[in-house]
Amino acid sequence: MEASSTLEQEAQALKHLTEKRNRGAPKTKITFRKLDIGDFDRGYYELLANLTVTGDVTRERFEEQFNFISPATSHTYKIIVGIDDEKDKVVCNGTLILEKKFARNCATCGHIEDIVVHPDYGKQGIGGDLLTALSEMGKINNCYKLILDCAEKLEPFYGRQGYKYKGIQMAKI
Amino acid sequence: MEASSTLEQEAQALKHLTEKRNRGAPKTKITFRKLDIGDFDRGYYELLANLTVTGDVTRERFEEQFNFISPATSHTYKIIVGIDDEKDKVVCNGTLILEKKFARNCATCGHIEDIVVHPDYGKQGIGGDLLTALSEMGKINNCYKLILDCAEKLEPFYGRQGYKYKGIQMAKI
Structure with a gap:
């Protein structure tokens, strides 16, 4: 479990980001927060289906995986969702995995x-x-550092977010 | 902590791979196993210095990071090293991070x-x-699936190991 001060800082940062976004009178008010076990009923899988194959995950299996990952307190998984509060729906997801290394003075790579x-x-x-x-x-x-893999066509989008091309991704099924 | 049957299967697989390699009368006999806390004294950082910046990591800091990661029993980190038994030196390192997902029927990505x-x-x-x-x-x-990021020049090497080009890697410092 993560130190409470880190978890508190994370909660504060998400609260500030949410307030900053919603002060701007956006088209949709969004609350950013960590994934919650109740998000299964807020369309989490309908959202993920826009990204990849989801399979037919039951509530029981979701809860089992949720409890294993423990997004609220995990020091490895930081799973951030955005909620359309008016509709009570999950409208975005992004995951940060923290990898502890021995190199680079025992650094953490995101x-x-x-x-x-x-x-x-x-x-x-x-x-x-x-x-x-x-x-x-x-x-x-x-x-x-933070790293991500994406299709070549997304390079401009991530470029605008401060990411730079580093190399290639390879996969084995 | 991982289920003991998984840990046993992992140990068996590494034992078999070691036996298979050494039966072939190689130039160097190598034992493949998980990273051990004693590898600090077997040249682990001298090895990592061939990959990246290591920094000046003390034994105390290494042991702290080792105990946090817990390579012997972690369900997230599978850190494999090869040992030149004759010289009692770590001669290679490879890490597999297991990422639990909610998509793809709650699949695991390596x-x-x-x-x-x-x-x-x-x-x-x-x-x-x-x-x-x-x-x-x-x-x-x-x-x-297993994924990795590498320089373009390494595509032929990983290609021979069954990996295929999937997209690009981007990073933000």
């Missing part, structure tokens, strides 16, 4: 995964705010 | 990190055997 914004909520800057939230989680946890 | 073979031990097939060991760890832990 891996960004599973970035998705529901297509009904596009063109509202939600993806950018989500990446800002993940960067804040990275800073609080002293990441020396 | 991230391969920190692959390095000491330059004195090149051209002996050690890198290939190390990747085989990590693939075995991935199979035992039901990974639906």
Whole structure:
């Protein structure tokens, strides 16, 4: 379990980001926070289906995986969602995995995964705010860098968020 | 902590890979196993210095990070090293990070990190055997895929190990 001060800093950063976004009178008010077990009923899988294959996950299996990962207190998984409070729906997801290394003075590397914004909520800057939230989680946890893999066509989007091309991703199934 | 049956399967797989390699009367006999806290004294940082910046890590800091990661029993970190038994030196390292997802039927994705073979031990097939060991760890832990980031020039090497180009890696410092 993470030190409470780190968890408190994370909660504060998400609260500030939420307030900052909503002060701007956006088209949709969004609350950024960590994934909650109740998000299964807020359309979490309908959201993820816009990213990849989800499979037919039962509530029981979701809760089992949720309890294993423990997003509220995990020191490894920082899973950030955005909620459309009016509709009580999850409209975006982004995950930061904290990898502890032995190299670089035992540094922490942040891996960004599973970035998705529901297509009904596009063109509202939600993806950018989500990446800002993940960067804040990275800073609080002293990441020396954040890395992500994406399709070549997304290079301009992530470029605008401060990411630079580093190399290639390879996969084995 | 991981279920003992998984840990036993992992130990068996590493034992088999070690026996298979050494039966072939290689130039150097190598034992593949998980990282051990004693590897600090077997040149672990001298090895890592061939991969990246290591910093000046004291034994105390190494042990603190080792105890946090808990490579012997962690369900997230599978850190495999190869030992030159005759010289009692760590000659290669490869890390598999197991990421639990909610998508893809709550699948596990394996991230391969920190692959390095000491330059004195090149051209002996050690890198290939190390990747085989990590693939075995991935199979035992039901990974639906293994992914890694590398420089473009390494695409042929990983291609020979069954990896295919998937996209690009971007980083933010």
